[in-house]
Amino acid sequence: MKTLFRVLRYARPYRSSLAIGLLGLVVGTAMDMAVPVITRYVIDFVLLAGHHAWLGWLAAAIVATASFKGVFWFFQRYAMAFMAQKVIFDVRGDLYRHLQELSFRFYDRAQTGQIMSRVSQDVELLRRFLSFGVIQLLGQVLSFAVVLVLLFTIDPVLTAVVLPVVPLVALAVWQFNRRVRPKYQEIQQKQAEITAVLQENVTGVRVVRSFAAEDHEVEKFRRVNWAYLEKNLEAMRLRATWFPLMSLSADLGTMLVLAIGGWRTVTGTISLGMLVQFLQYLAMLFTPLRMLGWLVNMGSRAIAAGNRVFELLDTRREVAERPGALRLGRLQGAVRLERVRFRYQPGAPWALDGVDLAVEPGETIALLGATGSGKSTILQLIPRFYDVDEGCVRVDGHDVRDVRLADLRRQIGIVPQETFLFSTTIAENIAYGRPGASREEIVRAAKAAQIHDFIASLPKGYETVVGERGLGLSGGQKQRIAIARALLLDPAILLLDEATSSVDTETEALIREALRRLLLGRTAFVVAHRLSTVRLADRIVVLDEGRIVQEGTHDELVRVPGLYRDIVRLQLAEAREAV
Numbered sequence: 001m002k003t004l005f006r007v008l009r010y011a012r013p014y015r016s017s018l019a020i021g022l023l024g025l026v027v028g029t030a031m032d033m034a035v036p037v038i039t040r041y042v043i044d045f046v047l048l049a050g051h052h053a054w055l056g057w058l059a060a061a062i063v064a065t066a067s068f069k070g071v072f073w074f075f076q077r078y079a080m081a082f083m084a085q086k087v088i089f090d091v092r093g094d095l096y097r098h099l100q101e102l103s104f105r106f107y108d109r110a111q112t113g114q115i116m117s118r119v120s121q122d123v124e125l126l127r128r129f130l131s132f133g134v135i136q137l138l139g140q141v142l143s144f145a146v147v148l149v150l151l152f153t154i155d156p157v158l159t160a161v162v163l164p165v166v167p168l169v170a171l172a173v174w175q176f177n178r179r180v181r182p183k184y185q186e187i188q189q190k191q192a193e194i195t196a197v198l199q200e201n202v203t204g205v206r207v208v209r210s211f212a213a214e215d216h217e218v219e220k221f222r223r224v225n226w227a228y229l230e231k232n233l234e235a236m237r238l239r240a241t242w243f244p245l246m247s248l249s250a251d252l253g254t255m256l257v258l259a260i261g262g263w264r265t266v267t268g269t270i271s272l273g274m275l276v277q278f279l280q281y282l283a284m285l286f287t288p289l290r291m292l293g294w295l296v297n298m299g300s301r302a303i304a305a306g307n308r309v310f311e312l313l314d315t316r317r318e319v320a321e322r323p324g325a326l327r328l329g330r331l332q333g334a335v336r337l338e339r340v341r342f343r344y345q346p347g348a349p350w351a352l353d354g355v356d357l358a359v360e361p362g363e364t365i366a367l368l369g370a371t372g373s374g375k376s377t378i379l380q381l382i383p384r385f386y387d388v389d390e391g392c393v394r395v396d397g398h399d400v401r402d403v404r405l406a407d408l409r410r411q412i413g414i415v416p417q418e419t420f421l422f423s424t425t426i427a428e429n430i431a432y433g434r435p436g437a438s439r440e441e442i443v444r445a446a447k448a449a450q451i452h453d454f455i456a457s458l459p460k461g462y463e464t465v466v467g468e469r470g471l472g473l474s475g476g477q478k479q480r481i482a483i484a485r486a487l488l489l490d491p492a493i494l495l496l497d498e499a500t501s502s503v504d505t506e507t508e509a510l511i512r513e514a515l516r517r518l519l520l521g522r523t524a525f526v527v528a529h530r531l532s533t534v535r536l537a538d539r540i541v542v543l544d545e546g547r548i549v550q551e552g553t554h555d556e557l558v559r560v561p562g563l564y565r566d567i568v569r570l571q572l573a574e575a576r577e578a579v
């Protein structure tokens with residue numbers, strides 16, 4: 001019920017459509033009720049009493065009610081479909097906006113396919129119910145009530161006789177629904193699992209092929225596909241069992257009316273026309289009962305879908321801007337981490353365990369350490385992708401939790417370990433952080449990032465469309481595009497997570513030159529894997545298991561025994577070997 005009301009709240013702005021729908025419904029129902037009355041007069045007045053001249057008029061009356069009903073039916077359907085489309089447009093928009101605001105903690109755990117299925121399939125189920133189900137539900141209840149009253153006015157005795165059949169039908173319908181509803185929830189879930197497997201397979205296609213794991217993937221898909229089929233068949237079995245039971249109990253009613261009503265016609269208590277009218281209404285009485293089963297079903301599916309949609313909408317934003325957050329002007333670029341402790345999930349080991357670090361504006365810090373030591377984590381905390389568990393992160397003296405997120409993040413350029421490119425032109429990819437940038441600015445950034453010559457060598461140059469996630473470019477090329485992107489943003493603070501992939505010496509020289517220009521005049525944190533990059537830094541910070549173990553310049557650190565000297569020696573040995 002709560003879900004239903006929440007959906008209906010979305011419908012509030014479209015009240016007028018709802019009103020038209022209801023009007024159409026009432027008129028349509030009235031027209032439905034008129035046809036048996038006309039039939040009765042055809043039998044009693046025209047056929048039995050011999051007023052044959054009236055036959056044509058009464059036939060015309062039936063055609064007229066049908067046409068009238070058709071016109072209202074059109075307005076009813078259109079108004080409701082319009083309302084449903086609008087509501088779903090709003091729900092989908094809200095979902096998408098909410099997804100923009102959800103924290104990385106959510107995305108760390110979320111399955112892309114599950115999100116996709118909620119935004120597409122579940123929302124679609126809701127739409128179908130809104131557009132068709134809601135009005136039908138109201139319509140069937142209305143016509144049930146009206147028909148019941150009409151039956152009483154025709155023959156109270158006969159009505160009293162068939163009335164006990166109604167709860168019988170209702171019971172069958174209710175029993176059926178009780179059994180089938182959980183099945184629909186499961187079907188919905190299985191469908192989402194299919195989407196999730198498919199989506200991961202497409203995204204991970206290169207991994208799948210390189211491990212020749214196609215058969216394993218096909219088997220994985222077969223399992224979810226089969227589970228989906230099984231759930232559907234279970235629901236189908238229920239339907240196939242219960243539908244005949246439902247109509248059997250309805251037929252029982254018809255039989256009673258024919259037997260008892262037939263006798264009453266013979267004895268002259270009611271006319272033949274009235275009996276036919278009664279039978280027509282009786283069918284109308286059972287239709288709502290049967291339809292209700294189907295509609296409640298549809299409603300259950302829609303509510304199951306709605307629950308999943310609202311669950312996503314209600315997922316709390318962990319990193320949320322506090323009310324009245326501070327506006328930031330252009331940052332100087334001072335960054336401080338004060339006794340920062342942080343972990344990705346409650347109960348997990350600390351990813352950072354008491355990190356203190358003060359960085360002056362314009363300074364370049366190289367972060368070094370073994371894999372998993374917390375280098376990337378430090379970078380994630382500065383733009384407040386996650387909130388620290390203890391201590392605080394400050395930029396220009398402001399706690400990042402006190403400032404406006406957009407103001408903060410717009411001044412932080414990020415060159416991540418894995419460059420993500422959108423499937424659009426190279427020019428648009430470079431200008432992602434500044435959509436209004438002119439072509440000259442884009443080219444200037446590309447030149448500084450040492451990628452202009454490569455781009456210019458492509459047949460379509462800056463208009464080359466890159467594949468999804470930048471497929472079709474090498475790692476080094478993608479990284480330099482990411483550098484151009486950051487340069488164009490001209491951020492006060494720069495976060496660079498150097499790709500671990502090794503590049504040839506020529507590319508390395510290009511990247512170093514690109515980086516040198518990128519770092520100029522801004523505060524920078526560089527997770528460095530190459531000594532050539534480390535050399536660009538003013539200060540080196542060495543991490544081990546979430547703690548800072550060494551800090552200083554290259555010259556200071558190579559002189560003392562420790563992690564830094566080990567790393568340098570290892571790299572030099574590798575370099576010698578390569579030579």
Ligand SMILES: Nc1ncnc2c1ncn2[C@@H]1O[C@H](COP(=O)(O)OP(=O)(O)OP(=O)(O)O)[C@@H](O)[C@H]1O
Binds near residue numbers: 372
């Ligand atoms: N999104 C995440 N969810 C949960 N745990 C994470 C997440 N990202 C990192 N971790 C964990 O936090 C710790 C620090 O990871 P971090 O990514 O900072 O390491 P790193 O120093 O950047 O390593 P690398 O050199 O391999 O990139 C690791 O133990 C890692 O398993």
Ligand SMILES: [Mg+2]
Binds near residue numbers: 375376377417497527
């Ligand atoms: Mg990392």
